[in-house]
Amino acid sequence: MRKRLKITCCSLALLGLVLLLIGCGSSNEQSETDTSENESASESEEKADEPKEEGNVLDSSTESDETTPEDSNDTSSNSEEASNGNSSNTSESEENNDPLAEYSAEEIEYARVWLQLGPNQEIEELNVHRISAGELINPDDETSAVYPEDVIQLAGSRLVDGSVTYSSNGDGTINVYNVPLRWDGNAEVDENFMQEYTEGIIEDAEEVYVEPGDAEEVKRLIRIMKIHN
Numbered sequence: 001m002r003k004r005l006k007i008t009c010c011s012l013a014l015l016g017l018v019l020l021l022i023g024c025g026s027s028n029e030q031s032e033t034d035t036s037e038n039e040s041a042s043e044s045e046e047k048a049d050e051p052k053e054e055g056n057v058l059d060s061s062t063e064s065d066e067t068t069p070e071d072s073n074d075t076s077s078n079s080e081e082a083s084n085g086n087s088s089n090t091s092e093s094e095e096n097n098d099p100l101a102e103y104s105a106e107e108i109e110y111a112r113v114w115l116q117l118g119p120n121q122e123i124e125e126l127n128v129h130r131i132s133a134g135e136l137i138n139p140d141d142e143t144s145a146v147y148p149e150d151v152i153q154l155a156g157s158r159l160v161d162g163s164v165t166y167s168s169n170g171d172g173t174i175n176v177y178n179v180p181l182r183w184d185g186n187a188e189v190d191e192n193f194m195q196e197y198t199e200g201i202i203e204d205a206e207e208v209y210v211e212p213g214d215a216e217e218v219k220r221l222i223r224i225m226k227i228h229n
Contacts, residue, residue: 099215103222111221113174114154115213119162128227129153131165137198138183143191145198147177155181166208175205 100108110128115121131151138144155163163181166174178201 100218103219107222107225108218109168109210110152110154110225110227111218112210112213113152113164113166114221115217116211117164117166117176117208118154118156120156120160123156123158123161124224125157126221126225127155127157128225129155130227130229137177137179137201138194140183141194143195145195145202148202149175151177153179169207173207173209176208177201177205 110126114126129152131147131153133149133151134146136142136144136146149167151165151167153163153165155161159182163179165177165179167177168174
């Protein structure tokens with residue numbers, strides 16, 4: 001009976017010891033698990049606190065958005081070239097649209113004046129004579145008055161074609177002098193007649209606006225024009 005009791009006590013003691021060891025093992029494992037979880041949580045918090053390395057992404061975005069001085073200069077140059085190109089194209093277009101672009105302003109003026117004021121439009125040639133200020137209105141009479149300014153005399157190749165004598169004002173208008181193409185001498189006139197007559201020509205000069213006229217007719221007159229100095 002005592003042996004059984006001893007065995008029973010020993011068994012109980014041994015069982016208690018086993019349970020104690022199991023309990024300690026479970027406690028240690030739980031402790032290790034808790035420690036591991038705490039360490040993981042700490043590492044996660046540290047990583048969360050660390051700044052994210054997005055510098056490269058920001059830098060690349062910033063660099064792509066920024067415009068360098070060279071790019072700005074290139075853009076400005078391209079704009080200027082485009083503007084110059086447009087201006088050049090506009091000038092060429094205007095020249096192509098102007099049928100008189102190949103002729104000088106003087107030639108166009110002479111033709112327009114004759115087209116508007118010339119007595120005969122069916123002429124074979126248009127002669128242009130440039131007369132300086134101070135020259136006699138009637139070159140055959142020394143008592144004649146003189147031109148107060150440079151004038152242009154337009155005439156055909158024949159007397160019947162008539163003439164136009166004028167000075168240009170440079171604003172689209174001219175001063176027309178009623179000067180005959182040929183002077184007839186007359187010994188019976190008063191000696192002061194020519195002076196008074198030519199002075200009257202100067203005083204009676206008429207200002208006239210010159211019309212542009214038909215471009216094709218202007219070109220026709222320029223082609224038969226002869227300019228004499």
